[in-house]
Each structure stands twice: as structure tokens, then as C-alpha cells.
Amino acid sequence: MQIDPLVFAAITAMAVSTYATRIFGYLLVRRQSVGGRLAGALEAVPGAVLTAIIAPMAFATGPAESLAALATVLMALRLPLIVAVAGGCAAVVALRAVIP
Amino acid sequence: MHGEAAGNEAAVTTEDATEGTMARRGPVGGDFAAGVLRILPLLVAVVVYGLLFGTLAAQKGLTPLEVALMSATVFAGASQFVAVEIWTSPPAILLLGATALMVNLRHVLMGAALAPFLQGWSRGQIYGGLFFMADENWAFALQRAAKAPLSPAYYLGLALPLYFGWIACTTLGTIFGGFVQDPARYGLDFAFTAVFLTLLAGLWKGRRSAYPWLASAAVAVAAYLTLPGVWYIALGGLAGALVGACQGPPQASASAREGGHAD
Numbered sequence: 177m178q179i180d181p182l183v184f185a186a187i188t189a190m191a192v193s194t195y196a197t198r199i200f201g202y203l204l205v206r207r208q209s210v211g212g213r214l215a216g217a218l219e220a221v222p223g224a225v226l227t228a229i230i231a232p233m234a235f236a237t238g239p240a241e242s243l244a245a246l247a248t249v250l251m252a253l254r255l256p257l258i259v260a261v262a263g264g265c266a267a268v269v270a271l272r273a274v275i276p
Numbered sequence: 277m278h279g280e281a282a283g284n285e286a287a288v289t290t291e292d293a294t295e296g297t298m299a300r301r302g303p304v305g306g307d308f309a310a311g312v313l314r315i316l317p318l319l320v321a322v323v324v325y326g327l328l329f330g331t332l333a334a335q336k337g338l339t340p341l342e343v344a345l346m347s348a349t350v351f352a353g354a355s356q357f358v359a360v361e362i363w364t365s366p367p368a369i370l371l372l373g374a375t376a377l378m379v380n381l382r383h384v385l386m387g388a389a390l391a392p393f394l395q396g397w398s399r400g401q402i403y404g405g406l407f408f409m410a411d412e413n414w415a416f417a418l419q420r421a422a423k424a425p426l427s428p429a430y431y432l433g434l435a436l437p438l439y440f441g442w443i444a445c446t447t448l449g450t451i452f453g454g455f456v457q458d459p460a461r462y463g464l465d466f467a468f469t470a471v472f473l474t475l476l477a478g479l480w481k482g483r484r485s486a487y488p489w490l491a492s493a494a495v496a497v498a499a500y501l502t503l504p505g506v507w508y509i510a511l512g513g514l515a516g517a518l519v520g521a522c523q524g525p526p527q528a529s530a531s532a533r534e535g536g537h538a539d
Contacts, residue, residue, distance in 0.1 A: 182366045183342050189373030190359060191349035197380040198406045201387025202394070215385070215525035217517040220488035222354075222382040223479045224516020225375075226472045227489045228496035228509045229358055233469040236497050241466065248470045252477035258324045260477075264470030265463030 240271035311416075311433020318412050322441045325353060328467060329360070330449015335459050336363045343450040347443045351410065354475055355379040356446075361468045362506045371506065378513050385526075386414050393421040401428045408435035484523060492516035 234245035248264030255263070326347075333343050338360070350356055355376040362368075362375065387406060394402050405428060413434035420426055459465055479485065496512030503511075 179339070179342055179345065180366075182369065183338070184345070186359075186367035186369045186372045187342065187346045187349060189369050190346065190355065190376040193373045193377035194350050194352050194355060194380045194383075195407060197377060197383035198387060198409050199403060201384040201389075202391045202402065202406060204384065205388045205391045211525050213521040213524065216523045217521040218381055218384050219484075219526045220520020220523070221378060221513055221517045222380075223476060223485055224488045224492035224520070225358075225378045225381075225509060225513035226354065226476050226479070227492040227516065228512025229361065230469045230472045230476075231493045231496035231512060232500040232508065233466070234473075235493065236500060241469070244463075244466060245469060245473060248473045249477060252474040257474040257478070258321060260474050261328070261467065261470040264473065265466050267463075268466040269461070269463040 238275070240268060240275045243271050244268035307427045307429035308433040311430040311435075312437055313433075314416055314420075315413060315434045315437050319437060319441050322438060323445050325471070326442055326445025327449035327452075328471070329353070329357060330446045330451070331453030331456060331459075332357070332464065332467060333360045333363075333446070334450045334453035335456070335464070336360050337365055338363070338450060340447050340450040344443055344447040347446045348439075350376065351408065351439060351442060352376070352380050352383075353410075353442070354472075357468060357471055358509075362509070375506075375509060378510070383409060386411075390414060390417060390421075393417070393426045396425065397428055405431055405435070408432070408439055410435070410438060413438060484526070487523065488516035488519040491519045 230245070233241055235242060244264055244267040247267040248260055251260035251263045330340075330343055333346075338346075346356060346359075350359075358375055358379050359372050362371065386409060390406075390409065394405070397405065408431075413431070416434050417426055417431055420430060456462070456464070476489075492512040492515050495515040496508040499508035499511045
């Protein structure tokens with residue numbers, strides 16, 4: 177088994193940018209403060225990116241997917257997250273069978 | 277107040293005693309073991325998410341060795357799920373790097389919050405330790421730092437079980453996930469969405485989250501319907517960042533800033 181060179185390059189790009197995010201906060205407060213609008217933007221980005229990723233599946237694919245997304249969120253608020261993931265997958269299978 | 281202070285002192289004394297008895301295994305054995313015990317219950321989630329991640333990666337044609345390499349060098353669950361979701365063959369290298377950067381931007385604030393507690397650490401301990409910073413061990417490290425000095429040994433005790441557990445479970449998932457035929461039959465094509473929705477439920481901070489996320493969702497759907505490729509992710513994230521910038525700084529980073537200035 178070997179590693180494709182392009183896959184290796186892609187993983188390296190991910191590893192470098194991820195490590196940069198891990199040390200950047202430390203470097204930032206050593207030299208100057210993170211405040212104001214930059215801090216607000218940094219706080220919002222991860223949730224906004226995750227929202228953007230799920231938006232097409234949750235809002236623009238079909239009623240079965242949208243309802244399953246809603247069911248997943250409701251389960252995630254009350255149940256262990258792993259149960260919510262499994263329940264969401266089960267919900268989409270059931271809803272696709274019911275909704276033509 | 278009085279009782280609290282006494283309690284803290286007692287905790288420190290107990291720890292010193294533990295370190296004494298652990299002297300045979302080295303001066304830091306006690307702290308490391310305490311960290312491992314603290315993080316152990318969370319390994320259940322690592323096993324399940326790891327196996328699921330491996331299964332989905334296998335469906336995209338990634339080999340177990342490639343997944344092991346990714347888990348060992350990136351070690352950031354959410355961004356790895358995102359990467360596999362947008363994975364193409366051949367992979368879009370710049371897009372994957374940029375997307376990992378965006379998904380992991382929360383690390384910047386996490387690192388800033390942790391920085392004041394790393395003062396006694398050596399340079400190698402700091403830059404090595406930060407490599408392992410993940411949501412779970414970061415939260416427990418801050419919890420510890422509120423009561424006692426945060427030692428590198430305790431921090432590694434929190435981090436290493438997560439790290440090796442994540443590599444092992446994602447790799448195993450890839451080996452066995454390659455055998456799953458027709459993933460949509462089990463709703464596995466929805467698994468990414470479900471994972472991200474549960475992550476979002478954990479990130480939710482009321483109105484502060486609502487406006488950036490709504491902006492992101494609206495822009496992402498519009499871009500998804502009108503533009504080719506995965507531009508909708510970057511544009512949605514950017515829209516959310518702009519709304520976040522308008523909202524101003526969060527509470528947590530303000531206190532981290534003060535801590536940073538103190539040194």
C-alpha cells in the first residue's frame with residue numbers, strides 16, 4: 177500500500193494550516209491583543225463554515241433531508257451526540273421511503 | 277470562600293503526595309496518569325466518530341495509510357470530516373488547505389485562552405503541546421488551570437489518549453468501511469450533515485450565533501444554487517465572519533487578552 181503524491185500534498189496542506197491555527201492564538205496574545213472586530217469574526221467563523229457546509233443538504237436538497245436535519249438538531253439537544261447522528265441517518269432513510 | 281481555599285490547598289497537597297509515591301516511575305507519572313483518567317470517558321466518542329470517519333473516507337477512495345497519515349498530522353475531527361466531504365480525485369490541494377484553515381479558526385481563540393497558563397513551559401513543550409490542542413483536552417486543561425498549575429505531563433495525559441485513539445479508530449474504520457456497499461441505503465450520505473449539526477448544537481451561543489449562522493446559511497444556499505464547485509463554503513463562512521465582526525468581541529477572548537497582558 178502506498179500514498180498518492182497528490183493526496184500526500186493535500187494532507188500536508190491541511191496539516192500545515194491546522195497547526196498554524198493552533199499556534200497562532202498563542203503567538204497573538206504574546207505580542208498584542210486579539211480584540212474588537214477581529215475577535216468577533218474569529219469566533220463566528222467555525223460555526224458559519226459548518227453551517228455553510230450543511231446548508232445545501234439541509235435546505236436545498238428535499239423535504240426528507242430538511243426534516244431529518246431538524247430531527248437531528250432536536251435529538252442533539254437532548255440525547256448523546258452519537259445517538260443523534262445515528263438517529264439522523266435513520267430518519268433520512270425512513271423519510272426518503274415515506275416521501276416520494 | 278474559606279472552605280474553598282482550604283479545599284484547593286488540600287488538593288495540591290494530595291497531588292504532591294501522589295507525585296512522591298510515583299517517584300519510581302518518574303516525577304511526572306502522577307500528573308500524566310491523572311490526565312489520562314480525566315479524558316478516558318471521552319474516548320467512547322472518539323471510537324464512534326473515528327469509525328464513522330474512516331467509513332466515509334473509504335467511500336471517497338482514501339486508503340487506510342492515507343487516513344492514518346491525515347489523522348496523525350491534522351488531528352482535528354471537524355476539519356477532517358469537512359475535507360472528506362469535499363474530497364475529489366485528484367484532491368484540490370489549495371481548497372483543502374484553505375478549508376481546514378477556516379474550520380479550525382476556533383483554535384486561534386482557544387490558543388489565546390490557554391496561553392497565560394503555559395508560562396513555565398519550555399519552548400518545545402509549548403509548540404509541541406499546542407500541536408495536540410483539541411476541543412476536549414483544551415476544555416479540561418483550562419478546568420485544571422483554574423485550580424492548580426497546568427503541567428505539561430497532565431496536558432499530555434489529556435492529549436495522547438485522544439491522539440492515538442483517533443488515529444487507531446479512523447484507520448480501522450477505513451479498513452472495514454471499504455466493504456460497505458451503497459452507503460445511501462443506511463443514510464450514510466447524510467452522516468456528514470448529521471455530524472456537523474451535532475457539532476453546531478455544541479457551538480450554539482444563542483443570539484451571538486444566530487445572526488452569523490443565518491447569514492452563512494442564506495449565502496451558502498444562494499451560492500450552491502448559482503456557482504460551480506464548493507465556493508458556497510467559503511462564501512457562507514465569509515458572510516458569517518462579517519456578521520461576527522459587526523457583533524464585536526466575545527467575552528472569553530476579552531478575559532484571555534487580560535491574562536496575556538499580565539505576563
